[in-house]
Amino acid sequence: MTTKTKWSMPLWQQVFIGLVLGVVAGSMFQEHAEDFKILGTIFINLIKMIVGPLIFFALVTGMTSMQDSRNFTRVGLKSLTAYLLTSACAVVMGLALGNILEPGIGLPESVKDIIHHSSVAGAAVPKPPTIGQFLISLIPTNAMRDMVEDHYLQIVIFSIFTGATINMMGDKSQKARELVHEVASICFKMIELIVKLAPLAVFGFMAWMVGTMGLDIIDSLAKLMLAVLFACFLQYLIFGVLILIFGRLSPLPFYKKIIDTQVMAFSTSSSKATLSTAMREVETKMGVSKKSTNFVLPLGACVNMDGTAIYLGICALFFAQVFGIHLQFHDYLVLILTCTIGSVGAAGIPSGSIIFMGMVLNSVGLPLEGIGIILGVDRLLDMVRTTVNITGDAAITLIVDSSEKTLNEKVYYSKTVKPAKKK
C-alpha cells in the first residue's frame, strides 16, 4: 500500500534547513549545547544498529550477483587496487601540502602552550594499535562478535569469504543466495527509513557544535583547517580527472548527480550513514549496475577514505612542525603507509579516524599530546573529509562499472533524473 504525502521536500533541502536552524539554535542556546547533541547521537546509533548487517548483506549480494568467480575476482582486485592507490595518493598530497603550507608554523604562543602541555587532552585519546596488531586484528576470530561489535573491516573479510563460498557451491546454494538478497533489501529499507531523520540529526549536531566550540579555536587553527580544506578540494578535482581518464566519461554529470549524497555526508559526518543514499543515487541517477552498486560501493565505504587519508597526513606534519621535529625521508614512507592503513581502518562514523591519528603519530615518534586540541576543530573538518570520502567511493564505483561495460551511459548522461525507485 502506498500512502501519498503532499509534502515532499527533497531530503537535501530538509537537511540544509536543519543545518541552518542548528547554527541559529546553537548560538542562541549555548547552555543547551549538550542536549542538542542527543538528537544527533540517536541518529548515529540508529545507523550503527543496522550498518553492520547492511554491509554484510550488500557485499554478499554484490558478490553473488556476479555468477562467474573470475568476474568477481577481477572486479574485486580492480576496486581494491583503485581504492588503495587513491588513498596513498591522497596521503602524499596531504604530506606535500603540509610541507608547503606549514600549518604548524606561526601558531599563537597560547595555542602552542596548550599543545605542548596538554597531557589532559592527550590522555583522553584512546591507545592506538601498532601496525602489527592492526594487521592481525583484520582476520575475524569470531565473525559473530565482529558483527555485533561493528568491526567493519572484519565484516568485509567475512562477507567476501561467505560470498565466495556461496558462489563456489553454485546451484546448491541457490536458496542461501535468494535469502541474502531478500535480507539485503530489508536492510536497505530500514536505512531508508532511518535516513528520513537526518534533518533532525543535523540540527542537533550543528547546534551542539556551534554551542560548544568557541570561534577562537577556529581562528588559531585556521592554517591547519585551510590546508585540509585546500587538499580536500584538490582531491575532489582529481576524482573528475580519474573519471575522465579511466572511466572515459565526462565528469560533469558525476559532479551534478553526487550532490545529494555529499549533502548527506557533510551533515552527518558519517560515510556509513551516507552509504545507502550513495547506493541509491549511483544506481538510479548515474546508471551504475546493481552488482557494482552492491559490491564496489560498500567495499569503498569500508576501506576507502581519501579525505581521512589527507587529514591524517596533514595532521602528522602539523604536529611535527609544532614540536619542531624534523622528519627524515624514511619517516615520510612510514607516514604514507600508516596514514593509508589508518584511512582503511577508520570507522565511517563521526571522528572515526581519531584513534588512528594516535597510530600515525606513534609510528614516527611524534608525541600524542595535543591531539585534544585538534578535537576542537575535528568535527568541522570531519564534515569535509567525509564528503570527500564518499565522493571517492562513488567515483571509483562509477569508473569500475564503466570499465566493466555495465554502466548505463544513457542514464549517466541524461539530464532528467528518474526518481529513485522505492524498494
Ligand code: ASP
Ligand atoms: N567521519 C569519517 C567518515 O565517516 C571518518 C573520519 O575521518 O573520522 O568517513
